[in-house]
Amino acid sequence: MVLTLARLTTRWSGWLLAATCLLGALFLGLKLFEYSDDFERHLVPWRDFALGGADTGGARLFFLMYFVTTGAHAVHLLVGLVLVGVMFGGVVTGRLSRKDPETIELTGLYWHLVDIVWIFLFPLLYLVSRV
């Protein structure tokens, strides 16, 4: 995303925005695949939860947190995809140009904020208890 701003003067910018959109959509697609797997394995705490036993309370809390945080992140990513898509349209049609990088900059700031959220969520949710 930020590369787009550095290369805004060139015809690369449109392709870079398109690539950003594609990679974001790929992430969301993988997330949907992951959610459907969670549903099949009964890992949704409010729907016939599979993990019983002594640790069921902690497991419920973990998966509740998992769905709330990844869900909130996915919604933000969806908003980001729409924004980057609009920027792509603007650059391709020439409505956005080097004269007003502000619009694209704000989109970039938002995109990277969502990025930072995932940087923390990934180790907290996916790398715990691997040892």
Added chain:
Amino acid sequence: MKDESDTALRWGSTRGLVLVWLALLVLLALTVGSSYVPLHGWNATINIAIAAVKAALVAIFFMRLRASGALVRLIAASGVIWALILIGLSLVDELTRPS
């Protein structure tokens, strides 16, 4: 060309941005790799520390804090401090619970 150098100053050179991205990938490999090594309860701490470094790289280079004035940096820092206060207070219950 003046415009070209202005752009490089504001957003960083393409080469620099790619280098930061590569550094992020190295840190990602480090955090994934370390999570498979038993480190006597330090795994989570190390993962959070690596995440903090990655977030700093993104904020400084991709979100342009490097080229921003003191006011913008101060506001960015205040956001981080408030987030830490909120998360810290949320953890108070769990951390002070008698085991």
